[in-house]
Amino acid sequence: MTALRDLPVDQQVGLLFVVLFGLLALGSVAVMLMLRREDEASDRRLRVLRDLRALWVGALVFWLAWVSAPVGATLLFALFSFFALREFITLMHTRRADHRSLLLAFFAVLPLQYVMAGGRFFDLFTVFIPVYVFLAIPVASALAGDPQRFLERNAKIQWGIMVCVYGLSHAPALLLLNFPGYEGRGAFLLFFLVVVAVVAQLAQEAFSRWLRRRPVARHIDRSFSYRAWFAGALAAGAMGALLFWTTPFQAGQALAMGFIAGGAGTLGDLVMKALKKDAGVRYWGNTASVTGAVGLLDRVAPLCFAAPVFFHSVRWYFEL
Numbered sequence: 001m002t003a004l005r006d007l008p009v010d011q012q013v014g015l016l017f018v019v020l021f022g023l024l025a026l027g028s029v030a031v032m033l034m035l036r037r038e039d040e041a042s043d044r045r046l047r048v049l050r051d052l053r054a055l056w057v058g059a060l061v062f063w064l065a066w067v068s069a070p071v072g073a074t075l076l077f078a079l080f081s082f083f084a085l086r087e088f089i090t091l092m093h094t095r096r097a098d099h100r101s102l103l104l105a106f107f108a109v110l111p112l113q114y115v116m117a118g119g120r121f122f123d124l125f126t127v128f129i130p131v132y133v134f135l136a137i138p139v140a141s142a143l144a145g146d147p148q149r150f151l152e153r154n155a156k157i158q159w160g161i162m163v164c165v166y167g168l169s170h171a172p173a174l175l176l177l178n179f180p181g182y183e184g185r186g187a188f189l190l191f192f193l194v195v196v197a198v199v200a201q202l203a204q205e206a207f208s209r210w211l212r213r214r215p216v217a218r219h220i221d222r223s224f225s226y227r228a229w230f231a232g233a234l235a236a237g238a239m240g241a242l243l244f245w246t247t248p249f250q251a252g253q254a255l256a257m258g259f260i261a262g263g264a265g266t267l268g269d270l271v272m273k274a275l276k277k278d279a280g281v282r283y284w285g286n287t288a289s290v291t292g293a294v295g296l297l298d299r300v301a302p303l304c305f306a307a308p309v310f311f312h313s314v315r316w317y318f319e320l
Contacts, residue, residue: 016191016246017063024059062190070176074118077172081110084296084304085164091279092156097146101137101157109133110165117173125173126312129166134158163272164297167304170311177311177320179248188246189314192254193261195243196236197306200262201269204232220274229266236262253317261310268305272297 064076089102109129116125138154174193175186208223211231215222240258244251314320 016188020059020062020191024056028056062187062194070172071118073172073175074114077168078110078114080296080300081114081165081168082106084168084300085110085160087297088160088164089157092160093149094153094156095146095148097144098141098153098157100144101140101154104137104140105133105157105161105165109161113165113169114172117169117176120176120178122173122315125169129161133161137161159275163301163304167268167308168300170307171303173311174307174314177314179318179320182248185248192240192243192247192258193306193310194303196240196258196262197265197302199239200232200236200266201302202232203235204228204266207231217270217274220277221270224270229263232266233259233263236265248318257310257313260313261306264309265302265306269302271305272301 061076061080064072085106094102113125113128116122116128137158138150141150141154141157171190171193174189177186177189179185205223205228208225208228211225211227214225214227216226217224237255237259240249240261241251241255243258244254247254247257249257
């Protein structure tokens with residue numbers, strides 16, 4: 001570990017991506033060998049291949065975010081927010097009077113939020129959407145003069161902005177946090193967040209099958225239980241403790257941060273499942289021919305919740 005810490009920053013991050021893509025390549029080969037006997041049109045095969053493709057796309061995006069420097073990373077995640085918000089809105093009921101609010105969301109709120117992230121204006125970045133935008137959206141809708149389902153329409157637009165813009169914008173912001181003695185290593189913080197969020201979700205799904213099920217939200221997710229959630233968050237904390245050497249945290253701090261981020265991510269996934277139930281869809285992308293949705297929200301939902309919780313926990317605890 002000492003030898004790794006003594007390497008230059010570029011070599012450390014480069015080694016991280018060599019390991020990441022190497023593990024993905026080995027995993028891809030193993031998965032393809034396992035699926036050889038599966039029917040090419042089977043649902044399981046298609047689902048596994050879709051998930052594998054999503055992992056590769058996520059890893060490539062992570063790599064591009066690092067090589068393109070802070071400005072490029074901010075622009076890249078802004079595009080992700082744009083497509084995620086578009087996907088969210090296409091499955092929600094809106095009216096003609098909502099057009100000015102939607103234009104405000106896509107072409108004013110979203111770019112301003114990422115400009116503040118890229119410029120490290122973190123004090124304004126953290127309150128811009130929850131305070132100013134949440135007050136401005138209903139004003140814009142009221143000026144359109146359509147009171148029908150006013151509260152419902154505005155709540156959906158506000159919630160879409162909160163998840164797809166506010167939540168996701170905290171991922172590139174992690175790259176820009178200034179830890180004393182940890183300059184240039186923000187990619188490790190983002191890597192830490194993604195890994196613990198994925199581990200929490202996978203562990204929760206596994207434990208929900210092994211443990212006796214006592215679902216707490218039966219009509220949303222029959223596999224979600226308090227015990228499975230705690231086991232998933234604990235697994236994320238354990239993974240965080242194993243990865244402490246990649247971060248500015250001590251082992252105990254990394255365990256706590258992993259538990260918090262992983263737990264928040266799985267709760268976020270539950271919330272997004274509730275939203276899908278309300279919209280009457282199983283996957284965000286299963287009506288792509290009608291709405292143009294591509295299932296992006298299914299991939300980034302845990303990150304949209306884990307990123308802001310992790311970011312603000314780190315800023316608060318380390319007084320950054």
